[in-house]
């Protein structure tokens with residue numbers, strides 16, 4: 001299952017204080033509750049291009065899940081033909097073949113296509129937590145435009161998905177510009193005819209560099225006719241790369257999130273709705289329903305400051321969160337999250353962790369069947385972007 005598989009559903013109209021709102025919710029991953037095979041779980045690996053506007057793109061990221069020994073490259077060493085092809089042309093097929101040969105019981109995938117700054121793609125893997133061949137994630141993506149720039153993990157065991165006992169390890173991590181490598185296979189002339197995504201017309205076009213894999217020194221400075229000065233018409237618009245100087249301190253390149261879509265023992269409902277919230281009529285309202293049956297424990301979060309870590313500009317500085325039932329009764333409220341209350345559940349559902357002492361809001365509570373709204377407000381009076389998340393913690 002490739003990306004863009006997220007589906008939408010319309011929440012019931014919500015009435016409160018005269019505000020009527022029909023909120024479209026984005027359902028991340030899958031709506032579960034389906035009986036899974038006893039041993040299999042679905043793990044979502046989400047790759048987000050975290051670069052700023054007019055920044056660098058990624059193309060055809062390759063992902064592989066393995067036993068911790070698949071090491072596709074080493075900094076300081078000559079690139080393999082597979083790395084050359086993946087770094088110069090965004091072609092991961094040789095890398096995938098090398099992976100398949102090395103890891104007959106591993107699982108690999110290529111997320112096809114270019115990923116624009118701010119865009120996200122998700123790959124779902126069916127994994128067996130007890131299988132040692134399903135323990136570690138590796139990734140590799142070409143930076144475009146470039147001659148031979150890429151980001152990937154040099155250490156094959158840096159990103160365990162499960163611990164040795166088979167426990168899932170939720171994780172979200174960011175890759176910065178300082179972690180972009182030069183494959184050392186093609187001179188960084190940035191001439192459009194040699195540069196993938198610009199005017200390069202065939203694979204393996206450019207001047208051979210005969211170097212080794214090393215930290216990438218960055219693109220030619222603006223005004224030198226390199227990538228930062230280029231513009232191209234693509235996808236019905238004009239693309240420029242004026243924001244592509246990834247040598248800027250803490251330049252965000254990508255964010256990779258590993259989360260559990262599904263577990264045999266729990267039904268994970270991860271509703272996410274991102275919008276702006278201010279005061280009064282600008283309150284963001286998200287409706288959700290606990291269906292009939294046993295009471296449900298839910299984790300509801302209003303993420304404001306935490307979005308800044310994901311490169312979102314204009315995040316709401318201090319969201320407050322209140323859960324109402326259908327009659328307008330307050331079921332729970334929180335301004336700033338309390339670790340003792342929600343940290344364990346946050347980890348259990350695979351949500352990313354908030355920074356210590358942040359002003360994000362989170363409520364963990366058990367609700368009987370019924371319709372509810374999660375409402376975000378804001379005491380600063382300055383509107384901002386907020387993400388509302390609703391997770392079902394247990395059946």
Ligand SMILES: [Ca+2]
Nearest residue numbers: 071073074154
């Ligand atoms: Ca290595």
Ligand SMILES: [Ca+2]
Nearest residue numbers: 182184186188
């Ligand atoms: Ca190079």
Ligand SMILES: [Ca+2]
Nearest residue numbers: 194195205206
């Ligand atoms: Ca080239």
Ligand SMILES: [Ca+2]
Nearest residue numbers: 088185186204
């Ligand atoms: Ca080459």
